[in-house]
Amino acid sequence: MVDALRGIGEEFTGLLGRTGVTWWRLAPWLLGLCLLGWVGNYGAVLLGTELTFYWPWLVILGLAIGTVAQLATIVIALRFVMEHNQVRLGSMRVLPGERPPSPVQLVARTILPFLAIYAAFGFVDDYARNVVLAMTGRYGLGSVEFLSALNPVSSPQTLATAIGIIVVLYLLRRGLDWLAGRHDRIWIGLVGAVVEASWLLVLFLSAFRLVESAWLWLNERQLAAWWGALRDALFGWIHLTGFWLTAWEFLAAEAWPALWDMLAQPLAWLALAVVVAGIKVATTAELLEAHGEGVTSFAKVANGFFTGDLDDKFAPLWNAVRFLAAAGLPLLGGYVLAFTAIDLIGELVAAGVDQLIGPQYDKAAVRVMPFYDLIQLVLVMAMRLALLGATVGRVSEVLAAGRTPSRHRISEAVTVFVVCIALALSSIAIRPPTGVWEETAAVNAELSLMGGRVRVGEPQAGRMLTNEWGARNPTDLVFLVVPVSLTRERGSVHVGVSLRAGERRYQPWDGSGQLTTDPGFTTERDIVFELDPADLTQELTVELHPGASMQLGELIGLVPLPAPTPADEVSYRGSQIQWVP
Amino acid sequence: MTGRRMLERPWLLLGTALVVAVAFSALWLVRSVAPFRPDPEPIPQGSPAATSQGTFTLRGMTTIDVLPDGGDGTPPLAGASLVAVLFDYAGNPGEEVVCLVELLGQERYWTTDRYASVQDWGYQSSCEGNSGTVLRVFEIPADAVGEIRGVRIRGGGDDVILAGEVTVQ
Numbered sequence: 001m002v003d004a005l006r007g008i009g010e011e012f013t014g015l016l017g018r019t020g021v022t023w024w025r026l027a028p029w030l031l032g033l034c035l036l037g038w039v040g041n042y043g044a045v046l047l048g049t050e051l052t053f054y055w056p057w058l059v060i061l062g063l064a065i066g067t068v069a070q071l072a073t074i075v076i077a078l079r080f081v082m083e084h085n086q087v088r089l090g091s092m093r094v095l096p097g098e099r100p101p102s103p104v105q106l107v108a109r110t111i112l113p114f115l116a117i118y119a120a121f122g123f124v125d126d127y128a129r130n131v132v133l134a135m136t137g138r139y140g141l142g143s144v145e146f147l148s149a150l151n152p153v154s155s156p157q158t159l160a161t162a163i164g165i166i167v168v169l170y171l172l173r174r175g176l177d178w179l180a181g182r183h184d185r186i187w188i189g190l191v192g193a194v195v196e197a198s199w200l201l202v203l204f205l206s207a208f209r210l211v212e213s214a215w216l217w218l219n220e221r222q223l224a225a226w227w228g229a230l231r232d233a234l235f236g237w238i239h240l241t242g243f244w245l246t247a248w249e250f251l252a253a254e255a256w257p258a259l260w261d262m263l264a265q266p267l268a269w270l271a272l273a274v275v276v277a278g279i280k281v282a283t284t285a286e287l288l289e290a291h292g293e294g295v296t297s298f299a300k301v302a303n304g305f306f307t308g309d310l311d312d313k314f315a316p317l318w319n320a321v322r323f324l325a326a327a328g329l330p331l332l333g334g335y336v337l338a339f340t341a342i343d344l345i346g347e348l349v350a351a352g353v354d355q356l357i358g359p360q361y362d363k364a365a366v367r368v369m370p371f372y373d374l375i376q377l378v379l380v381m382a383m384r385l386a387l388l389g390a391t392v393g394r395v396s397e398v399l400a401a402g403r404t405p406s407r408h409r410i411s412e413a414v415t416v417f418v419v420c421i422a423l424a425l426s427s428i429a430i431r432p433p434t435g436v437w438e439e440t441a442a443v444n445a446e447l448s449l450m451g452g453r454v455r456v457g458e459p460q461a462g463r464m465l466t467n468e469w470g471a472r473n474p475t476d477l478v479f480l481v482v483p484v485s486l487t488r489e490r491g492s493v494h495v496g497v498s499l500r501a502g503e504r505r506y507q508p509w510d511g512s513g514q515l516t517t518d519p520g521f522t523t524e525r526d527i528v529f530e531l532d533p534a535d536l537t538q539e540l541t542v543e544l545h546p547g548a549s550m551q552l553g554e555l556i557g558l559v560p561l562p563a564p565t566p567a568d569e570v571s572y573r574g575s576q577i578q579w580v581p
Numbered sequence: 582m583t584g585r586r587m588l589e590r591p592w593l594l595l596g597t598a599l600v601v602a603v604a605f606s607a608l609w610l611v612r613s614v615a616p617f618r619p620d621p622e623p624i625p626q627g628s629p630a631a632t633s634q635g636t637f638t639l640r641g642m643t644t645i646d647v648l649p650d651g652g653d654g655t656p657p658l659a660g661a662s663l664v665a666v667l668f669d670y671a672g673n674p675g676e677e678v679v680c681l682v683e684l685l686g687q688e689r690y691w692t693t694d695r696y697a698s699v700q701d702w703g704y705q706s707s708c709e710g711n712s713g714t715v716l717r718v719f720e721i722p723a724d725a726v727g728e729i730r731g732v733r734i735r736g737g738g739d740d741v742i743l744a745g746e747v748t749v750q
Contacts, residue, residue: 028591032598039598039605046613053617138617363614370609490689519689520722521661580660580722 004330004415011334011394012341018390019338022081023383030382033077038377040069042370045127049134056149057165060205063127064197068190071114072107074385078276081389087277087396107193114272115200130369136550137366152206153213162206169199259424266339267324267332273388274323274395327395333416335391340423342387346380359437359553361450361546362491369552372435440558447557449546452493452517456542456559457483462570465528469574478533479509481572482542482561485524486515487581495557496545499529502538506531515576522581526572536563623731623744630741634679635672637734639743640714642666644726644750648718649697662723663695664747666732667704671712679736680708684719687728691719708736 023030044066051058148154152162176192218224240248324332353375360368441447447454459482465473473479486495494516499506507513509528517523544557624630629638645663647654657663664684672678684691694717699706704716721729731744 026591028595032591032595035595035598035602039601042609043605046609049613134613137614366613367610369613370606518691518693518721519686520725579658 004333004412005419007328007330007412008333008337008416008419011331012337013334015334015338015387015390015394016341018085018394019342019383019387022084022390023386026081026084026386027382029080030077030385031378033073033080034378034381034385037070037073037381038370038374040066040073041127041373041377042066042130043069045130045134045370048131049138052135057161057202059131059150060165060198060201061194063131063201064194066127067115067197067201068107068193071193074114074381075107075276077382077385078273078389081385082273082277082392085389085393087389087393107189115197115204133369133550133552134366137363150205152209162202165202166199166206169195169202173199255421255424258427259421262340262424262427263336263420266336269339269384269388270324270335270391273392277392277396323399324395327398329412329416331391331394331398333419335387336416336420337423338387338391339384340427342380342383344427346376346383349379350375354435354553355437357553359435359450359551359555361493361548361551363550365548365550365552372552435553437553437555438558439555440560443559443561447544447559449495449544449555449557450493450548450551451491452486452488452495452546454487454495454544454546454557455485456544456561457485459540459561459564460570461536461564461566462568463566464569466569466571467574468571471574475530478531478536478566479570479572480529480531480536480540480564481570482527482529483524484515484527484542484544485522486517487522488517488519490519491548493546493548496547497527498543498545499531500539500541500543501531501535504532504535504538505543517578520580521578523576523578525576526574528572533566536566621740621742623742626731626743626745629671630743632734632739632741634676634736635670635712637680637741637743638669639732639745640667640669641748642729642732642745643748645718646750648695649699649701657720657723660723661720662726664719664721664726664729666717666719667714668732668734668743669712669714670708672710674711676711678708678711680715681735682715682717683733683735684721685730685733685742686721686725687730690733691721693720694718695720 044062046062047065048059048062051062149158152159173192173195176188176195180188180192350372354372357368357372439447439449441456443456443458445455447456459480461478461480463475463478465475465479465481480499482497482499484495484497486493494514497508497513497515506529509530513527515523515525540561540563542559542561544559546555546557624639626639626641629636643665645665647656648663666682666684670678670680681692682694697706697716697718699716699718702716703714705713706715706717708715726747726749729747731742733740733742
């Protein structure tokens with residue numbers, strides 16, 4: 001285990017060193033290409049909103065063009081970095097009589113894994129969020145209609161449109177493949193990549209909605225009740241409480257997603273980089289030859305149906321994974337560490353820039369949107385590409401040196417896994433909260449939140465709640481009544497109110513913690529919380545969550561409360577009052 | 582210059598990328614908030630404004646002292662004024678008319694109207710059926726009365742702005 005740890009450490013420091021040197025030497029190329037990729041990404045958002053004015057489905061075309069533009073810059077940068085790291089591009093190919101793929105062919109070849117990475121790690125969600133935000137700025141309430149127009153389960157016509165688009169794009173793709181076989185033109189490859197990206201995006205989008213609807217439909221059937229009863233019979237005896245419940249919640253909600261992200265994302269990127277390096281050892285049919293003629297024939301038919309995707313994309317990806325596995329676990333462990341370290345550094349810098357820009361709302365939120373991502377898409381991406389190139393270089397060195405596989409692979413695997421778990425846990429603690437800002441004010445002091453002015457008054461506590469009409473509500477716990485007022489001159493801000501008491505968080509007793517007001521007015525409401533009496537002695541803080549129709553970043557207003565002594569009865573206003581300030 | 586030659590000159594590539602990024606940033610700042618549909622041309626008070634639903638005509642806007650509420654009169658809040666808005670609508674033959682009304686100020690607007698027993702006066706509180714006359718009452722800060730420039734009527738896919746000034750009584 002000590003040897004494995006030492007191996008991981010050596011690979012980690014070695015890769016970081018190589019990455020640093022590569023980045024320093026190639027900084028103008030990397031930064032320039034990543035800057036163009038950033039333009040491609042946000043150009044796609046702008047193009048998407050422009051095209052949507054004509055037909056909502058055209059937003060997919062905008063996204064596809066942006067994705068291909070960004071992927072093209074990544075592929076070119078990766079090839080460049082690999083050349084610098086003495087990776088012999090195309091050297092891993094053993095198919096006789098084939099030329100090394102051109103950058104355009106590589107873009108076409110890597111569009112599927114690239115989109116898979118984008119979809120799996122939330123980049124497509126980010127893009128969708130950005131488009132909706134940008135569209136709200138230009139369409140207003142019409143952006144809701146836009147979302148509905150793309151939902152295949154919203155109406156039979158939309159479903160038919162989605163299916164029609166998928167079929168047309170599939171046929172177009174086959175036609176372009178046929179054309180590419182006859183003419184060696186760059187534009188055919190590029191159009192093919194855009195068509196394929198559009199096809200995949202429509203497929204992802206529609207499949208997601210259809211699966212979601214099917215799931216909702218299934219949940220309303222008797223089958224769901226049977227499944228629930230079976231689950232209760234199998235696991236109903238498990239009642240986690242206290243420490244074990246907290247530990248389980250932490251594992252399920254924090255640790256496991258962090259570990260998955262930490263392991264899967266770097267390895268997916270590395271597999272993509274290896275594909276860019278030109279790996280292709282066999283077709284699917286050749287790979288399956290050992291399993292008999294029937295399986296081989298099936299592979300050929302399947303490959304034909306998927307327009308050669310199985311051979312062009314899945315086989316290289318599969319071979320990339322095999323290729324990486326042969327490099328040894330310490331190298332992969334060291335690479336995962338280096339990838340995470342670069343990501344963390346990037347996030348720390350990005351968090352600093354976020355703090356400088358601050359939360360934005362209304363039109364300002366749309367205007368600053370691309371600049372929030374500048375660090376991630378340019379600086380971090382450039383460092384990531386340098387690391388990928390350095391790692392593929394190191395992997396090819398190790399394989400060329402013919403290093404014999406370790407005899408302690410299980411021990412190495414356990415060590416790498418333990419290191420990754422430790423890293424995942426520590427990254428949860430280190431990772432800065434991005435996009436969250438806090439403003440603190442005292443009781444009765446005015447707090448400015450997104451154009452609105454909020455004031456929290458003196459709290460009162462009691463065991464019987466009485467409203468202005470004399471209605472009384474007793475409790476075994478304790479009621480805390482907090483007056484909150486909101487003033488705004490213009491804009492559309494509203495404020496959600498909740499209470500933090502030590503480690504616990506309370507929502508308003510009557511469920512209505514949302515405060516809004518008309519322009520030029522102040523509106524005040526008594527917000528009521530029902531608390532465990534023991535929590536009154538904890539640190540009490542009112543949390544104010546302002547929201548606007550267009551908002552970037554989360555701003556939280558915090559008002560620490562003095563702990564009131566509970567009386568037998570506490571009065572509150574059940575309705576809000578309004579005045580002109 | 583070809584892409585390959587550009588790649589051979591790193592600082593030229595970075596410089597070009599910077600120029601492209603700056604140009605794109607400028608385009609983004611201008612274009613990303615340009616409204617899809619600019620505000621429609623305001624239609625003067627008394628003239629019918631055509632939409633895909635039919636026509637809307639602003640009869641007038643005036644301040645009132647009390648809110649008519651079942652025979653009682655509710656005065657406005659201290660520092661506020663009540664603005665009554667009266668408009669006619671006539672839908673296309675056989676079609677129901679839908680309308681959301683916003684009272685327009687300078688870069689702000691009011692959507693919340695006060696409940697008033699307007700049916701006692703023969704008016705409707707919202708668009709119902711094919712045609713009619715709607716009376717709505719908005720409560721706004723008194724110092725905002727001078728900035729009111731009309732109402733926007735939404736519904737049926739397109740908006741219309743009926744321009745007018747508030748008559749102060």
